[in-house]
Amino acid sequence: MKRRIPQELWFVIGGLVLFGALFVAEKTLNRYLLHILILMGIYSIATVSLNLTNGYTGLFSLGHAAFMAIGAYTSTLLTFPVPLREAYDLPRLPWFLGGPDAAWSFFPALLAGGVLASCAALLIGAPVLRLRGHYLSVASLGFMVIVVTFAKTLKGITRGPMGISAIPLYTNVYWTFLWLFITMYVVWRIVNSRFGRALMALREDETAAQVLGIYPMKYKLFAFVVGAFFAGVAGGLYAHLTKAIRPFEFSFTLTFQIVVMLIVGCMGTMSGPVVGAVLLLALRYALKPLEEHLKLYGLIELIYALLLIVVMLWKPEGLVGRKRVSVRGHQERKEEGEWARFSTPR
Amino acid sequence: MSECILKVENLWKNFGGLMAVSGYSLELPRGAIYGLIGPNGAGKTTVFNLISGVLKPSRGRIVFKGRDITHLRPDEITALGLTRTFQNLRLFPSLTVEENLKVAAHVHARCGFFSTLFCAPSFFREEKAIERKAREMLERFGLYEFRKEIAANLPYGLQRKLDIARALMTGPELVLLDEPSAGMNTKEADDLARLVAELQRDFHLTMIIVEHRMSFVMGLAEVIQVLDYGSVIAVGTPEEIRQNPKVIEAYLGTGDLVA
Ligand SMILES: Nc1ncnc2c1ncn2[C@@H]1O[C@H](COP(=O)(O)OP(=O)(O)OP(=O)(O)O)[C@@H](O)[C@H]1O
Ligand SMILES: [Mg+2]
Numbered sequence: 001m002k003r004r005i006p007q008e009l010w011f012v013i014g015g016l017v018l019f020g021a022l023f024v025a026e027k028t029l030n031r032y033l034l035h036i037l038i039l040m041g042i043y044s045i046a047t048v049s050l051n052l053t054n055g056y057t058g059l060f061s062l063g064h065a066a067f068m069a070i071g072a073y074t075s076t077l078l079t080f081p082v083p084l085r086e087a088y089d090l091p092r093l094p095w096f097l098g099g100p101d102a103a104w105s106f107f108p109a110l111l112a113g114g115v116l117a118s119c120a121a122l123l124i125g126a127p128v129l130r131l132r133g134h135y136l137s138v139a140s141l142g143f144m145v146i147v148v149t150f151a152k153t154l155k156g157i158t159r160g161p162m163g164i165s166a167i168p169l170y171t172n173v174y175w176t177f178l179w180l181f182i183t184m185y186v187v188w189r190i191v192n193s194r195f196g197r198a199l200m201a202l203r204e205d206e207t208a209a210q211v212l213g214i215y216p217m218k219y220k221l222f223a224f225v226v227g228a229f230f231a232g233v234a235g236g237l238y239a240h241l242t243k244a245i246r247p248f249e250f251s252f253t254l255t256f257q258i259v260v261m262l263i264v265g266c267m268g269t270m271s272g273p274v275v276g277a278v279l280l281l282a283l284r285y286a287l288k289p290l291e292e293h294l295k296l297y298g299l300i301e302l303i304y305a306l307l308l309i310v311v312m313l314w315k316p317e318g319l320v321g322r323k324r325v326s327v328r329g330h331q332e333r334k335e336e337g338e339w340a341r342f343s344t345p346r
Numbered sequence: 347m348s349e350c351i352l353k354v355e356n357l358w359k360n361f362g363g364l365m366a367v368s369g370y371s372l373e374l375p376r377g378a379i380y381g382l383i384g385p386n387g388a389g390k391t392t393v394f395n396l397i398s399g400v401l402k403p404s405r406g407r408i409v410f411k412g413r414d415i416t417h418l419r420p421d422e423i424t425a426l427g428l429t430r431t432f433q434n435l436r437l438f439p440s441l442t443v444e445e446n447l448k449v450a451a452h453v454h455a456r457c458g459f460f461s462t463l464f465c466a467p468s469f470f471r472e473e474k475a476i477e478r479k480a481r482e483m484l485e486r487f488g489l490y491e492f493r494k495e496i497a498a499n500l501p502y503g504l505q506r507k508l509d510i511a512r513a514l515m516t517g518p519e520l521v522l523l524d525e526p527s528a529g530m531n532t533k534e535a536d537d538l539a540r541l542v543a544e545l546q547r548d549f550h551l552t553m554i555i556v557e558h559r560m561s562f563v564m565g566l567a568e569v570i571q572v573l574d575y576g577s578v579i580a581v582g583t584p585e586e587i588r589q590n591p592k593v594i595e596a597y598l599g600t601g602d603l604v605a
Contacts, residue, residue: 189463200441200449206437207400208432209438210419211400212424212513212515261506301490
């Protein structure tokens with residue numbers, strides 16, 4: 001008799017295989033390829049966590065890059081070596097963060113970055129998540145602009161537009177994929193519980209969900225805050241990989257990239273966001289020599305945009321997505337639902 | 347007469363200049379089935395929207411089980427044991443039939459985020475209980491074989507049933523059914539009427555049913571209210587209503603009042 005292997009076991013097996021593969025990769029790949037691999041992991045964390053709001057809950061947030069910025073700056077500032085702070089014009093830590101002679105180690109700094117990003121999400125979520133559809137997207141984009149502007153202008157803390165360099169290199173494949181594993185685990189647990197069902201119900205029909213006992217604001221905030229936490233962690237990992245961060249890196253281009261990755265991969269599935277992130281980064285680095293050879297800088301963004309349009313036209317459910325329901329029919333229903341709020345429910 | 351489970355006092359609702367509900371009142375005894383009928387646009391759905399908290403009344407008071415619920419949110423009202431179905435079916439279209447039901451078990455789920463995250467035993471116990479309850483509901487509504495089906499792909503009649511099943515998953519005491527037999531053929535409607543009567547008995551439900559199909563509502567309801575232009579123009583047993591000249595006039599020309 002064939003027994004189905006429970007999902008839980010798959011997760012453990014998957015984790016073991018993953019770390020075995022990482023070990024091999026770390027021993028065999030050159031530094032450039034390893035760098036790309038780590039980036040794939042970091043972008044995957046970003047897209048998997050973005051999927052929680054944009055995919056499962058149907059809140060199309062464009063503010064994810066802002067949470068990454070918060071995480072990146074937080075962990076950078078916490079871990080920056082004390083002897084270098086003077087030279088780099090960076091403030092020392094206040095007493096409640098360990099005092100002027102302290103620098104945090106990597107793991108707690110990442111956590112702090114995630115927590116701070118979550119706090120920001122909690123703060124802006126209350127007003128922003130009240131909005132619907134496009135309004136929510138635009139408002140969250142506005143939040144991204146605000147955070148980037150702060151990063152540019154708070155020179156005493158962030159060194160302004162020129163950014164911070166000489167950040168200690170802490171991020172490696174193990175850290176990155178450990179975090180990716182944790183992110184996917186958390187999202188998987190959420191999706192397969194009443195929390196995930198509540199999120200999906202809100203995505204499908206908010207009024208019906210509410211009449212069945214789900215308080216929309218609570219669960220929207222929940223998705224937003226959890227997503228922001230992992231975005232913050234991804235930001236921290238990114239800072240400690242590239243060793244230099246500048247405000248504009250967390251702006252429109254990054255926002256666009258992770259959104260494209262998510263849509264191309266498939267929103268609202270476990271594997272979709274990872275597939276999207278890996279595929280698009282692979283494409284980026286495969287095309288990089290061409291871009292440099294032709295001196296056509298921006299070629300890759302152009303291709304991302306084209307890919308996005310092609311996927312939206314021909315496979316709107318994303319590359320790994322199965323068609324569950326005709327997307328067009330679904331949208332008509334949605335609009336009808338939205339419209340009904342303002343006019344007759346007939 | 348037994349205890350009054352729902353009391354609506356002088357409810358008003360206007361949309362801009364349009365008075366959709368004007369001075370609606372109701373005293374609903376526990377365990378009863380009441381009918382709410384009236385021509386198109388009379389304000390029946392609006393009354394349901396007000397009672398279930400989806401819309402806020404301009405004036406008036408709603409008391410459920412002795413508690414003023416006028417200013418509560420819909421989810422709070424549901425948690426107290428009052429829920430509804432929708433005239434224009436609001437299933438979760440891309441979730442499966444089973445998932446649609448499980449969503450509705452949310453009200454009584456107590457398992458917190460961290461027990462969920464770390465797969466605590468309480469999580470599995472609760473999931474099992476929800477599954478069992480969903481299965482019971484699926485079987486009762488003849489939906490069991492469709493449980494893995496996407497809700498949007500279900501035949502229309504079954505979608506209507508799913509909507510009712512989903513409402514019952516919240517464990518209500520009072521259910522508002524908005525045109526449950528709409529779009530069904532006569533046989534389906536008759537079956538549904540039987541099922542509704544059964545459910546009412548087995549789950550000790552109190553119900554208000556909005557219907558255009560007179561045979562359906564006259565067969566089930568013990569008391570019927572007739573709404574026209576937002577106010578109640580007649581109340582009585584199905585027999586009284588059928589003979590009430592005001593009602594006949596309100597329906598005049600619509601040909602709806604053929605039982
Ligand atoms: N959200 C709303 N905004 C504006 N007008 C509304 C709204 N909801 C209902 N109305 C209006 O209020 C009146 C009553 O509508 P309602 O849907 O309650 O009627 P009904 O009795 O349910 O009709 P039907 O039998 O066709 O379902 C209608 O004229 C309708 O156009
Ligand atoms: Mg109606």
